[in-house]
Amino acid sequence: MAPSPVVRTYPLSSYSFDTKMEKHKSIINPITRLDSIYKTEGIRRIVEGILLVHEHNHPYILLLKVGTAFYKLPGGKLEAGESEINGLKRKLSSKLGPDPPSPQPDWQIGECVGVWWRTNFETSAVYPYCPPHRTKPRECRKQFVVQLPEREYFVVPKNLQLVSVPFYQLYDNAQKFGHVIASIPEQLSRFQFNTIDE
Amino acid sequence: MAPSPVVRTYPLSSYSFDTKMEKHKSIINPITRLDSIYKTEGIRRIVEGILLVHEHNHPYILLLKVGTAFYKLPGGKLEAGESEINGLKRKLSSKLGPDPPSPQPDWQIGECVGVWWRTNFETSAVYPYCPPHRTKPRECRKQFVVQLPEREYFVVPKNLQLVSVPFYQLYDNAQKFGHVIASIPEQLSRFQFNTIDE
Numbered sequence: 001m002a003p004s005p006v007v008r009t010y011p012l013s014s015y016s017f018d019t020k021m022e023k024h025k026s027i028i029n030p031i032t033r034l035d036s037i038y039k040t041e042g043i044r045r046i047v048e049g050i051l052l053v054h055e056h057n058h059p060y061i062l063l064l065k066v067g068t069a070f071y072k073l074p075g076g077k078l079e080a081g082e083s084e085i086n087g088l089k090r091k092l093s094s095k096l097g098p099d100p101p102s103p104q105p106d107w108q109i110g111e112c113v114g115v116w117w118r119t120n121f122e123t124s125a126v127y128p129y130c131p132p133h134r135t136k137p138r139e140c141r142k143q144f145v146v147q148l149p150e151r152e153y154f155v156v157p158k159n160l161q162l163v164s165v166p167f168y169q170l171y172d173n174a175q176k177f178g179h180v181i182a183s184i185p186e187q188l189s190r191f192q193f194n195t196i197d198e
Numbered sequence: 199m200a201p202s203p204v205v206r207t208y209p210l211s212s213y214s215f216d217t218k219m220e221k222h223k224s225i226i227n228p229i230t231r232l233d234s235i236y237k238t239e240g241i242r243r244i245v246e247g248i249l250l251v252h253e254h255n256h257p258y259i260l261l262l263k264v265g266t267a268f269y270k271l272p273g274g275k276l277e278a279g280e281s282e283i284n285g286l287k288r289k290l291s292s293k294l295g296p297d298p299p300s301p302q303p304d305w306q307i308g309e310c311v312g313v314w315w316r317t318n319f320e321t322s323a324v325y326p327y328c329p330p331h332r333t334k335p336r337e338c339r340k341q342f343v344v345q346l347p348e349r350e351y352f353v354v355p356k357n358l359q360l361v362s363v364p365f366y367q368l369y370d371n372a373q374k375f376g377h378v379i380a381s382i383p384e385q386l387s388r389f390q391f392n393t394i395d396e
Binding site for chain 1: 200202254255256257309310311312313314325326327329330364365366369370372377381383384385386387388
């Protein structure tokens with residue numbers, strides 16, 4: 001039997017934070033945009049990073065908070081032909097790294113722990129399996145564990161807030177965080193957390 | 199990056215089923231019994247098997263139904279000093295194998311996909327992490343993927359019913375199946391299912 005996968009976690013206080021200008025945002029209606037992209041590019045591939053810290057030996061994940069009540073994992077859409085790992089590194093730098101030409105964090109992308117499917121863009125419904133009788137899913141979202149180093153410098157766009165949320169708040173709380181984020185404690189339950197204090 | 203783990207699934211119709219006499223059951227109050235076992239043996243270790251089949255390319259798991267509304271994974275409690283793999287094989291044979299001296303199925307135990315903790319025996323609450331400020335969890339439940347062969351002969355105790363339930367019924371349905379079983383679709387979302395038809 002394979003041993004449990006291990007993630008090292010450091011306290012939130014190990015990391016430093018700064019802000020940067022927000023990126024230019026598209027002003028086209030999102031659903032229209034998603035539908036038109038699907039027609040030209042096919043399935044939309046999203047990759048997201050699970051960045052872990054700890055407080056009092058309990059695991060927390062870093063989430064981007066948009067406005068007052070919407071949470072998302074750092075990540076985004078892959079370009080055509082782009083690999084998952086390269087795309088996730090690019091997106092993590094765009095969301096959490098300093099502006100170029102400053103050197104970017106050396107993102108250590110670990111294993112994929114979750115895969116979710118979306119079959120249309122009119123609802124936010126996602127499924128942890130390719131729904132039966134749906135031969136053409138519109139979107140596939142994958143979550144990867146990211147091993148953070150002992151120290152890091154995160155730079156967050158001004159329109160977003162980086163927050164750390166404990167597993168005990170995420171668990172069984174799809175209403176607040178959505179199914180993808182709320183199920184991370186279950187998906188990581190097989191991991192061994194090596195909590196390292198300063 | 200590691201490739202997705204693979205499970206081969208065969209149609210339910212590949213397998214044959216029979217029944218056997220039910221095992222002698224303890225008549226002591228379960229909570230009193232659990233508390234007294236904890237005092238003498240320490241943490242209770244439960245191992246459970248996830249046995250997969252498919253219908254129309256959609257994954258199903260095999261569950262034991264007790265009475266009209268209670269579902270459980272095949273498995274049970276490890277003996278003191280017993281390994282997880284050996285204990286799970288023993289429990290799978292006890293729940294799903296023919297009575298000795300008939301040869302038992304050659305259970306192929308795969309990776310652990312879920313770990314759940316229970317901190318007291320008065321409630322059925324389980325958590326996919328060791329709850330903070332609880333230094334002494336009472337029970338640890340682990341779920342393992344079991345790779346079924348192309349053919350198998352299952353023999354089920356008369357007081358239980360073996361049922362196959364599709365992922366789309368399990369997902370987001372903790373009310374009916376409990377959190378451990380309902381979260382299996384999320385925990386297996388990263389797997390690639392090789393659905394093999396007859």
